[in-house]
Amino acid sequence: MLDINLFISRLKAILTHYELSSSAFADLIEVQRSSISHLLNGRNKPSLEFIMKIDEAFSEVDINWLLYGIGSFPKPEEKPQHKNQDNPQKKIDETSKKIIERIVIFYTDGTFKTYSEK
Template identity: 30%
Template sequence: MVERIRQLIEYAGLSSSQFADGIEVPRAILSHILSGRNKPSLDVILKVLSNYRTINPDWLLLGEGDMLTKIATPANTVIPETIAEPVTKFDEIAGEVINGKVQNEVTAETVKLPALKEDKVVKQIVFFYTDNTFSVFNPEV
């Protein structure tokens, strides 16, 4: 499992200190895990999985399957490239949650998404913030 944690750190493009800070684990604990002195505790594993939701738990725990979870899509469905790429301008879309709904300020720059097919409706939008928190927006239909 130590080698898979190393792979995850490399995949995330972080130093071990940045990774430890990101998952809110003391740097010394991560250092001891990476050196082989200690094995990862359940708490550390849960923090990794909760901060890196795209990581396949079977891969991290057992070394089985691919590193990243696969997004289930119906057969013959093509995901447009503009949707598949992550949006990186979350700081410009900051808002507060009121009664379970995110209230956004109008910003000068709007993120452009491709038009959806007529039979598709947005179900949920999740905003991830740099402090590792998130807000969920469920638009009314």
């Protein structure tokens, strides 16, 4: 389970590391500035879309570190363990070595949203 207070401290560490204001950070990852304010004040929890935007914008941020404090920031340079010749940009699930193709979120009203790297 996500400890929101620890998540906030790690988010602040990202801002400090890149010397960004919360407004500049919001603009960089293309979210509303109020979203960052609400997160930093503990009013809201991060959405999957928010986490994905951080992952896309900052290659040095490890999602496991951001969410759970596992690993380090900035993440150390990794030597490629598995080479995907079709698309080297696809993420690899390190525990099973399966390639994540897409994430689909289903809503209670029957709609859905698909996230994929293309």
